Amino acid sequence: MINTSPGYYKDNKPELTELIKAWKLDWCEGNAIKYIRRHKHKNKQYDILKAIWYLTNILEDNYGNKFAESIRRSVEEVTNKTTLKAHRPHREET
Numbered sequence: 001m002i003n004t005s006p007g008y009y010k011d012n013k014p015e016l017t018e019l020i021k022a023w024k025l026d027w028c029e030g031n032a033i034k035y036i037r038r039h040k041h042k043n044k045q046y047d048i049l050k051a052i053w054y055l056t057n058i059l060e061d062n063y064g065n066k067f068a069e070s071i072r073r074s075v076e077e078v079t080n081k082t083t084l085k086a087h088r089p090h091r092e093e094t
Contacts, residue, residue, distance in 0.1 A: 020034075032054040032055050036051045056068050056075065
C-alpha cells in the first residue's frame with residue numbers, strides 16, 4: 001500500500017484513515033478528528049476552529065441544537081479574522 005499520509009501524521013498510529021473506518025465515523029466526525037489530531041503540527045488554532053465547525057454541524061444535524069448556527073457564525077467570524085491577519089501581516093489591528 002502506498003503511504004499518502006503527510007509528514008505531520010507520521011508519528012500518529014493508527015493511521016487516521018484506519019481509525020475513521022474502524023470507528024465508522026461519518027464525514028463531519030472524521031474531519032473533526034483530523035483537525036484535532038493535526039493542530040499542533042500544522043495550522044494551530046485554525047485547525048481547532050475547523051474542528052469546532054465540524055462538531056457544530058454534528059450538533060445541528062444529529063441533535064437539532066438550537067445554538068449550532070450561532071456557534072458556526074462565531075467560528076467563521078474568528079476564522080475570517082485569523083485568515084485575514086495571516087494573509088495581511090503588514091496591516092495593524094484597528
